[in-house]
Every structure is written in structure tokens, then in C-alpha cells.
Amino acid sequence: MEHKDVKIYFSSELLSWYRLIKRDLPWRMNRDPYRVWVSEIMLQQTRVDTVIPYYNTFMSKFPTVQALAEAPESEVLKCWEGLGYYSRARNLQAGAKEVVERYGGIVPDDKASVAGLKGVGPYTTGAIMSIAFNRPEPAVDGNVMRVLSRYFCLEEDIAKPATRVRIEKLAASLIPEGAAGDFNQALMELGALVCTPKSPSCLPCPVMEHCAARLDGRESELPIKTKAKPPRPELRAAAIVLGSGVNAGKVLVRQRPDTGLLAQMWELPHLLLPADKADWLDEKAPKEQGELAELIGRMLEEDTGLLIRPRRWFMDADHVFSHIHWKMRFYLADLGDESGAYAPAAEETVGIAAEAEAIYSVNAAAASEYKAGEMPSVYRWIDKEDMEKLPFPNLFLRILKEFWE
DNA sequence: AAGTCGGGGGT
DNA sequence: ACCCCAGACTT
Numbered sequence: 001m002e003h004k005d006v007k008i009y010f011s012s013e014l015l016s017w018y019r020l021i022k023r024d025l026p027w028r029m030n031r032d033p034y035r036v037w038v039s040e041i042m043l044q045q046t047r048v049d050t051v052i053p054y055y056n057t058f059m060s061k062f063p064t065v066q067a068l069a070e071a072p073e074s075e076v077l078k079c080w081e082g083l084g085y086y087s088r089a090r091n092l093q094a095g096a097k098e099v100v101e102r103y104g105g106i107v108p109d110d111k112a113s114v115a116g117l118k119g120v121g122p123y124t125t126g127a128i129m130s131i132a133f134n135r136p137e138p139a140v141d142g143n144v145m146r147v148l149s150r151y152f153c154l155e156e157d158i159a160k161p162a163t164r165v166r167i168e169k170l171a172a173s174l175i176p177e178g179a180a181g182d183f184n185q186a187l188m189e190l191g192a193l194v195c196t197p198k199s200p201s202c203l204p205c206p207v208m209e210h211c212a213a214r215l216d217g218r219e220s221e222l223p224i225k226t227k228a229k230p231p232r233p234e235l236r237a238a239a240i241v242l243g244s245g246v247n248a249g250k251v252l253v254r255q256r257p258d259t260g261l262l263a264q265m266w267e268l269p270h271l272l273l274p275a276d277k278a279d280w281l282d283e284k285a286p287k288e289q290g291e292l293a294e295l296i297g298r299m300l301e302e303d304t305g306l307l308i309r310p311r312r313w314f315m316d317a318d319h320v321f322s323h324i325h326w327k328m329r330f331y332l333a334d335l336g337d338e339s340g341a342y343a344p345a346a347e348e349t350v351g352i353a354a355e356a357e358a359i360y361s362v363n364a365a366a367a368s369e370y371k372a373g374e375m376p377s378v379y380r381w382i383d384k385e386d387m388e389k390l391p392f393p394n395l396f397l398r399i400l401k402e403f404w405e
Numbered sequence: 406a407a408g409t410c411g412g413g414g415g416t
Numbered sequence: 417a418c419c420c421c422a423g424a425c426t427t
Contacts, residue, residue, distance in 0.1 A: 043422040050413065050421090084411025087425080121424045141422045161406075164423095188422050197420060198416060227419085229408090263411070321411060394412065 003301050006210050010151060011176045011183060012051050017206035018186030023048075023193075027053050031181070033107035033132035040127045042117055045085060050193065054083050057188040077098050077264060077377055077391040086265060086391075109133045122168070130180035138171035139184040140164055143191025149223035150195060153212035159226045231325040235281050240403055241308055242334045243381050249335030250381040251400070252304070253390070261321070266331035266390045268399060269379075270301050270328065281316065281327055289313060293331050300333070308333050315402070319395040330399060334353040 001011070015369050022028070027050065028038035038058060042051045067078070073093060080089035095117035100106055108114065109127070115125040126139035138144075145158040152170070173181050194205050200219050202208045205284040213219040220362050239251035253266050273280060273292075280288045293310035300308040308352040314330040382390065384404050392400065 009412075041421065045410095045421055045423055046412080047414070049422055084413085085423085087410065089421090091424085119424065123423060127422065139422075142420070143422065185422085192422080196415090225420095230418095263410090319412090321409095323409060 007174055007256055009210055010376045012188060013176045013206045014186045015176055015179055015183050017190055018182055019381040021193075022185070023187060026052060026059070031110075031132050033128060035059065036128055036132040037095075037107060037120075037124075039249040039250075040124045040131075041088050042083065044124070045087060046083065047170065053187045054079070064101050065096050068093055069100045069105075073264070074391060078389065081391045082394045082397070086263060086393075088119055090263070094118040095120065102106050107132070109135075111135065111137065114240065122164070122282050124207075126168075127184065129234050130175075132181075134178070134181045136172070136175045137187050138168045139188075140168045141188060143188040144171055144184075146197065146223050147187055147191045147195045148214035150200070150219050151207060151211045153216060153222065154223055155222070155339065158223045165275050166394055182321075182324070183315045193369070228322075230319055231323050233275065233278075233327060235271045235275070235277060236328045237292050237327055238268050238328050238330045239272060239296045239300060239310060239333045240268060240314055240399070241300065241306075241310070242328060242332065244335050247381040250383050250386075252300075252306075253380055253392075255380075261324075264391075267396050268330070269296075269300055271296050271304070278396070281329055289329075292329065293333075296331060297333060309335070315399070317395065317399060325372075326395070328395075347353070 002158065011055055012204040025039075026036050029035070039051070039055055042055055042058070061079055062071055062076070068198045071093070073090065074087050076093050077086060080086055083089075099105060099116060103113065111125060111129055114128050115122075116118060120128070123139055123141050126137040128137040129137040130139055142158075145164065148154065148159060148167055149156075150171060153166070156166065158164070158167075171184075171187070190205070190207075195291075198220075202211070202214050202219060205211065208214055239252075243252065252269060255266050255267055256262050256264060258264050280292055293313075297308050297310045300306070310331040310333040312332050314332045317326075317328045317330065320327065321324045380386075380390075387400055387404075
């Protein structure tokens, strides 16, 4: 069969298949460009099943572009809590404000305008233009690169940006007349349900007959993708500081800086330790816990002006981001008097070693993720009800929930 | 081109 | 454990 016919076969069979079996998803209720836009932002690097409940909550809380544009940012972030990549939420709201101010609250049927919105890159531009407006623009995500790599037996590394650009041109050439939205969704639906990353199920595939990778018996070898570097480990000491007096029953939390990792989210106060102190978090070296506890206490005292006394170990927790692996140790602390001290087991050594002092001064200067002069000054005492209002990343949410149970 | 940005589910 | 996910942005 001619190459041209292999392409026509692919497009036509895939489109028919999609129109028969497509899933009934909340954002497919209609083609409201705002609904499409929100769904595509949420779906960036996030699975459909994860997004669905967030999407429903988000749309009921912010049903229109105007509603989103006018909402307090903390409410938007709270709706995004646990979904990850929080800059998506802030960029989405910035985009909503731009649509209100520049386009009268109507998402423009114009590629350049859509592409100019914050958080909207090449994929999302194509998705919005094709799904909401049925414009013949490609929408190439991980699914599409995988499906097309296999069907056409492409051996380019899909981790390279240049590959996506090339596949975009191929994808554009496959769009059937007048069916851009359905076809682009069909490609992704196939990648999500049939042509999956591992062990693709070729038998039910609507285009298996002319799939080059399958005909070569290489469907499980494609696509080719260089693997990512493993996340670097970071050791962190954290504290759950219990309030007293008017703050009895409350815990000290702080808001992160407005840029960078977990920007503007709330967290329990913590401190980065040098990488060569891995044994400090080794449970086989409990004698070091006194030093670690004193360290986090002193950092918090300096930062808050409060007299903070770590009392005992609470729990250890690991959390893995894409590029960092946090190994955390949490201490319970309170606002003790000068006589208060960390209460170690009998065999533990209490006191602050010279080494610990050195680490502390490094951290206070610049060694944590906070640059000098950017230490978070926003501390707050919260109870369980306050926790429901402020946005926390999941790692701290889990600790707080465990603490209050 | 490489690094920065979350978190969870599948295998 | 490792992989990937309806990617975008910064350097």
C-alpha cells in the first residue's frame, strides 16, 4: 500500500473507532472553550482518572472565566491542592484575567492569542484550537508521540524537543477534513486505552493492520526515549511546633516564597541539611537526634523570634518530586522556657556540636532553598479547621492529618 | 538542550 | 523500583 494510503487508512479508521467508543468525560459535555481550557491545563502530566474529581470541583466553584479571574488566589490553589504542578493553577488564573481584560471574557478563536496565554504551550494551544473550535491544529502529547512512533516506526528520541516538532508536522498532515477535534482526541484516546506504554494491546487496535512497528514485531521497543536522571536526595529536619496560651492546640506553619518549588503553598517549617550528613537521618545513629533537634529549634527561634524547644522525635517521611527526593525527620516542639531541653533517650548525647553550629550558619545565610533576605516571614498558628482553608502540598497534609488523629 | 516544576498509578 | 502521565517555562 502507498504511504499516502497508509495515512488515510490510519486517520479514517481511528476517527471511526473513536466515535464509537469514546469515554464520557466531564469536559466532553460540550465544547465550551473555557471548559476545554481548564481540562487541558489539569491534564498536563496528569492522568484522566486523577483529574476528574478536581475538574468537577473546579468547574462548580469557578464556572466561568470571570468567576476564575475574580477569585482569591488562595482559593484557586486550594482547589488545586494535591494535584501538583501548582504554577498551572496560578498561570490559569492569570490567563483568565487576561481573557477578561483583553478579550471581554471570551476565549478568542485565534491561535496566536490562545498560545499567548500563560501556561498554554504548543500542545495545549493545539488542543484548545482543535477541540473547542475544530481548527486543524495538531495537539501532540506523550500519547500522540507514542502512537505515531509505533504506527510509522519512528526511531527518534521522543525526549528531544526537536522530535515533538517533527511529529507535530506529521500529526497535522493526518487530520481529516472538518474533524480536528475528534481526531486529536482519538489519537490520545488510543494512546491511553490501547496503545499503552508497556505491553500495548494490538488485537483490539483499530489501525493494527498497517502499524509499522507491529508488522516488524517491534511495538514494545518503541517509542525510543532517553531516561530521566534520578532525583537528588535532600535531608531535611522539620518541626511541629505546638502553641500555648491563646494558641493552645494550634501548630506553627509558614507560607513558601512566591516562586520556585511549591510556590505560595503552606508547609511545616523545616531545614535543609548538608548532603554529607546522611547518617543524621539514619535510625542507627539516634545519638545525633539531639543535635538535629537543637538545630531545627534554633533556626525557628531566629526566624520567628519565639522560644522554640524541640521535645521528641515524631516521624520520618520520604517524598519524591521529579528532581528532588526529600528525606524528612519531624520533631514535636513547644514554646518551652530556658530550662526546657530536648528529651533524648538515656544513651543519647544532648548538645550542639561545633559542626552543628557551622551547618546552622550556612543554612541561615543561603544554603536552603531560600536566598538571603527571602526567608519566609509569613508564619501562622493554625488548627485543624484552618488546615482545611490553606493550601498544603500532600506531603505536609499527610503529616498534619496524622498529627491531629 | 537541560533543568525546574507534583503526585499518583501501573507494571 | 522504575516508568509515565492530554507539558510549560526558565536558563
